[in-house]
Amino acid sequence: MHYTRWRNYGSPFRVKQRSEWVYKPPITRFWPKIKLDPTTECWDWTASKSRDGYGCFKVGRKILQASRFSYTHFxxxxxxxxxxxxxxxxxSCVNPKHLEPVTKKVNGERQDKTRLSISHTKTHCLRGYPYIEENIWRDRKGIRYCRACSRFRDQRRRSLFKPLLSIQPRLASCSRASQCPLVRKPPAPRSTAGSRRWHSRH
Structure with missing residues (x-):
């Protein structure tokens, strides 16, 4: 081990006693994990984050969102x-001035407006197709989607099911075809006994 690490942190083979542990309040551990952005005045969270990009902060035995802890504390x-x-x-921002508690409905509506504004600023899709009226379709929220990319996804989805359709005739000749879920079973014959009794009565 490098001698500077040994000098700063001590021997790694020595187990610290409980009396040597130093308790740090949550707010003391909170500040070193923040990086100030001078242009947007955002407090960017530099520690661990969730898959969605929200900061994670451990308080006691619970893991909270860093934004919720910041709003609750300040x-x-x-x-x-x-x-x-x-x-x-x-x-990733935890600046309490940039946070506002709202209902889930209001939060969803604001996200839709943000997505809509971002969608209108784009001129091409991810595959490079232009966003022109002949090549786009809109959902009920007004967000634009590329028709060429939609056709590409449909063709790819169909190509995945083609092998299953090709093996169905071979599975039908198998002795265990009735137990296989991939084999299309013919519809059950419709019984006409009830209709005959009805006609015989009338």
Whole structure:
């Protein structure tokens, strides 16, 4: 081991006693994990994050969102049933001035407006097709999608099912074809006994 690490942190083979542990309050551990962005005034979270990009902060035995901890510490408690919305649209931001508790419906509507504004600024899709009226379709929220990419996805999906369709005739001749879920079973014959009895009565 390098001698500087040994000098700073001591021997790695010596187990620290419980009396040597130093308790640090959550707010003391909170500040070193923040990086200030001077242009947007965002407090970017530099520690661990979730898959969605939200900061994770451990308080006691619980892992909280860093944005919720920041709002609770600097502003106050979050009302029950509300969630934190980032006004700066930066999920890693923990600046309490950029956070606002809103309902889930309001948060979803704001996200849709953001996606809609981003969609209108794009001129080409990810595969390079232009966003022109002949090549786009819109959903009920007004977000644009590329028709060429949609056709490409449909063709790819059909190509995945072609091998299954080709092996169905071979499976039908198998002795265990009735037990195989890939074999198309013919519909059951419809019984006409009831209709005959009805006609005989009338």
């Amino acid at each position: 502003v106050g408690t979050i009302p029950f049933g509300l969630e934190i919305d980032h006004l700066c649209h930066n999920r």
